[in-house]
Amino acid sequence: MRISKIRLKNGYKRFHDLTIDLGKAPARIVALVGPNGCGKSSVLDGLLYHASAHERVGQGVNRDHNYHSMTGANSLTWQDVEIQFTTGTFGEAHQLRRATGKSNTIFSFRSPYRYNSQLKISQTSAVPEIKLNSYGAGDASSLDAKMEDNYRRLYALYNRYRDDNDIKPSEAKAKVIGDLNASIKNCLDLEISSIGSVEGNQGTLYFKKLDHPKEFEFNVLSSGEKEVVDILLDLYLRKDDYSDTIFLIDEPELHINTAIQGSLLVEIDRLVGAECQIWLTTHSIGFLRALQTKMRDKCQIIQFRPEYNLAAESRTLTPVEVGPGTWRDLFAIALDDLAHLVSPTTIIYCEGRAEPGSGGRERGMDAQVFNKIFARSHPDVFFTSSGGNTEPDQRSAIALAVLGKVFPAVDIWVLKDRDMASGKFTDENDRQVYLRTNPQNHRVLKRWEIENYLYDKEVLRAYSTGEGLSFDEVAYDTFVTNIVDQNLKDETQRVKNFCGVKSSINADVFKVALSGYMTHEMSVFQELEDCIFNRS
Structure with a gap:
C-alpha cells in the first residue's frame, strides 16, 4: 500500500490548502524536507487525524479543532484531510482489513518525542496485541513511550518460542533476536546479549560490546543508543502484522549521531515490509546523505521551501527533480545556522x-x-x-x-x-x-x-x-x-x-x-x- 496524493484544506494546521502529489508511481520512501516550523509534522498529523475518524492510532491526548485548525475553527473535520492510496480511499482500505482483525494497521506512527531512559520490569503483565496499534503517541506533539511494552512483547515472544519448540534458551535467543541484532550491529558497536529474566528481577535488555569486559543493562546506554534500539525493536516486532502499512516517522534523527543516521535509515528500510511505504520528516545531514546515495532509486523528496506562503496560498507540492542544485539546497536546510558553526x-x-x-x-x-x-x-x-x-x-x-x-x-x-x-x-x-x-x-x-x-x-x-x-x-x-x-x-x-x-x-x-x-x-x-x- 502506498499513498499517491494527500490534500489538507480549509485551514488545516498551518496550511490554507496544500496538496502533495506523488504521481502515478509513488516511491517506497517519501521524505518531507524543510526547516523547522515549515509544516512537515503537520502533514503527518493530518494523516492521523483522518485515520482517527475510523480508529485511533496510539494513545494520549484527544486533540480537537484547537489543535488541528490553523484558526481554531470548530468547523474543521477529518474530511478536510483527503488521502488517496494507489488502491483507493482510506475508508475502503479500513473496511477490507476488518475481516483480518488488522483494521488499525494502515498507519504506524512514531513521534519525535520519545522517552525511554529507564527499562526495568519487576513483574510480567499482559500488553495489548500489537496489531491494535493502541500504544505510543497518537500525534506529533505527544510523548512516544513504547519501550516498556515492546520489551514485554519481546520477552513473551522469546518464552513462547522456547517453550513451543522445547529448545535451549540460547537457541531461542538466536532465533528471536538474531535478525534484530543484525540491524543493531549495523548501526552501533553493540548487540543484545540477553533478554533478561523478569522472574529473577532482571527485567531488562542486556548488551555487550567488543571493548567492554562484561554485559550491561539498557539503562546504561547513551540517549542516542537507546533511540536506535527503541526504533529498531518497534519495527522488528511489527514486521508480521504491519506488512502492508504506511510508516510515519517524525524526525527520527533526534539524539542520534549524524554518522549513525544513514545506517539507521538503511535498517528501517530493511525491517519494514516490501509492500509498505515510509514517510519521513527530516532536516538531518545523515538522513539526507543516505537518501542521496543509498536510497536515491527508491525515494521521493518533497521540499518545503521558506518562500512558500502555505498559510495563505493554495499550493501543490510534487517531488523535486533531484540534481546537484537540489542537493545543495537540501543540505543548506540541514546545515541552517549550523553552517556558520561547522564551516x-x-x-x-x-x-x-x-x-x-x-x-x-x-x-x-x-x-x-x-x-x-x-x-x-x-x-x-x-x-x-x-x-x-x-x-x-x-x-x-x-x-x-x-x-x-x-x-x-x-x-x-x-x-x-x-x-x-x-x-x-x-x-x-x-x-x-x-x-x-x-x-x-x-x-x-x-x-x-x-x-x-x-x-x-x-x-x-x-x-x-x-x-x-x-x-x-x-x-x-x-x-x-x-x-x-x-x-x-x-x-x-x-x-x-x-x-x-x-x-x-x-x-x-x-x-x-x-x-x-x-x-x-x-x-x-x-x-x-x-x-x-x-x-x-
Missing part, C-alpha cells in the same frame, strides 16, 4: 603539503602553525595547505567555484610566502606590486617565509622560558641580522641551539611548538595579523 567564515589556502593524513589530519606545517597562532583571535578562520607556490591559486579557484555556491558567505583567500618568485629575491616593492595586480583575496607575507616570524626573538625567548631552557640572545643577534629578508628556514638546527634544545626534535614539530608561544601582545603577532587580515 569557517574564511578559508585560507597556504603553501605546504596538500595531501591530508589519516582521518583528514592536516599535514602541512604552515597551515598547522597558522591555525594554532590564530585559534583564539580568529576562531572562524581555517588555514589549509595546498601544495607549492602556484597550487594555492589553482586550488582556491576550484574552491571558489564549488564552495562559493554552497556557502556564499565563506571567503576564500590565498596566502603566499614572499619567496614566490621561484628562488629569485623579492622585496617589499615586489610584494606591493603583486598585491595591486592580483585579486583582493590574495595575500603575501611581509617576511620571507613563516620561519621568519617563528624565529623572531620575541617568540624564541618566550619558548625558551616556557620550556625551562636558556636562550642565547647574544649568539642569536650575531647570526640573525635581518629577520625580514634572511633565509632562516635552512638554519633550524642553529636556531634550536640558540634556544638550548639538546634533544633531537623534528623541525616541523619544533616550529609548531613555537607557534604556541606567539601571543597577541607580541609585535611579531600584530605584524603577521595585519599582513594577513588587513592585507597591508
Whole structure:
C-alpha cells in the first residue's frame, strides 16, 4: 500500500490548502524536507487525524479543532484531510482489513518525542496485541513511550518460542533476536546479549560490546543508543502484522549521531515490509546523505521551501527533480545556522603539503602553525595547505567555484610566502606590486617565509622560558641580522641551539611548538595579523 496524493484544506494546521502529489508511481520512501516550523509534522498529523475518524492510532491526548485548525475553527473535520492510496480511499482500505482483525494497521506512527531512559520490569503483565496499534503517541506533539511494552512483547515472544519448540534458551535467543541484532550491529558497536529474566528481577535488555569486559543493562546506554534500539525493536516486532502499512516517522534523527543516521535509515528500510511505504520528516545531514546515495532509486523528496506562503496560498507540492542544485539546497536546510558553526567564515589556502593524513589530519606545517597562532583571535578562520607556490591559486579557484555556491558567505583567500618568485629575491616593492595586480583575496607575507616570524626573538625567548631552557640572545643577534629578508628556514638546527634544545626534535614539530608561544601582545603577532587580515 502506498499513498499517491494527500490534500489538507480549509485551514488545516498551518496550511490554507496544500496538496502533495506523488504521481502515478509513488516511491517506497517519501521524505518531507524543510526547516523547522515549515509544516512537515503537520502533514503527518493530518494523516492521523483522518485515520482517527475510523480508529485511533496510539494513545494520549484527544486533540480537537484547537489543535488541528490553523484558526481554531470548530468547523474543521477529518474530511478536510483527503488521502488517496494507489488502491483507493482510506475508508475502503479500513473496511477490507476488518475481516483480518488488522483494521488499525494502515498507519504506524512514531513521534519525535520519545522517552525511554529507564527499562526495568519487576513483574510480567499482559500488553495489548500489537496489531491494535493502541500504544505510543497518537500525534506529533505527544510523548512516544513504547519501550516498556515492546520489551514485554519481546520477552513473551522469546518464552513462547522456547517453550513451543522445547529448545535451549540460547537457541531461542538466536532465533528471536538474531535478525534484530543484525540491524543493531549495523548501526552501533553493540548487540543484545540477553533478554533478561523478569522472574529473577532482571527485567531488562542486556548488551555487550567488543571493548567492554562484561554485559550491561539498557539503562546504561547513551540517549542516542537507546533511540536506535527503541526504533529498531518497534519495527522488528511489527514486521508480521504491519506488512502492508504506511510508516510515519517524525524526525527520527533526534539524539542520534549524524554518522549513525544513514545506517539507521538503511535498517528501517530493511525491517519494514516490501509492500509498505515510509514517510519521513527530516532536516538531518545523515538522513539526507543516505537518501542521496543509498536510497536515491527508491525515494521521493518533497521540499518545503521558506518562500512558500502555505498559510495563505493554495499550493501543490510534487517531488523535486533531484540534481546537484537540489542537493545543495537540501543540505543548506540541514546545515541552517549550523553552517556558520561547522564551516569557517574564511578559508585560507597556504603553501605546504596538500595531501591530508589519516582521518583528514592536516599535514602541512604552515597551515598547522597558522591555525594554532590564530585559534583564539580568529576562531572562524581555517588555514589549509595546498601544495607549492602556484597550487594555492589553482586550488582556491576550484574552491571558489564549488564552495562559493554552497556557502556564499565563506571567503576564500590565498596566502603566499614572499619567496614566490621561484628562488629569485623579492622585496617589499615586489610584494606591493603583486598585491595591486592580483585579486583582493590574495595575500603575501611581509617576511620571507613563516620561519621568519617563528624565529623572531620575541617568540624564541618566550619558548625558551616556557620550556625551562636558556636562550642565547647574544649568539642569536650575531647570526640573525635581518629577520625580514634572511633565509632562516635552512638554519633550524642553529636556531634550536640558540634556544638550548639538546634533544633531537623534528623541525616541523619544533616550529609548531613555537607557534604556541606567539601571543597577541607580541609585535611579531600584530605584524603577521595585519599582513594577513588587513592585507597591508
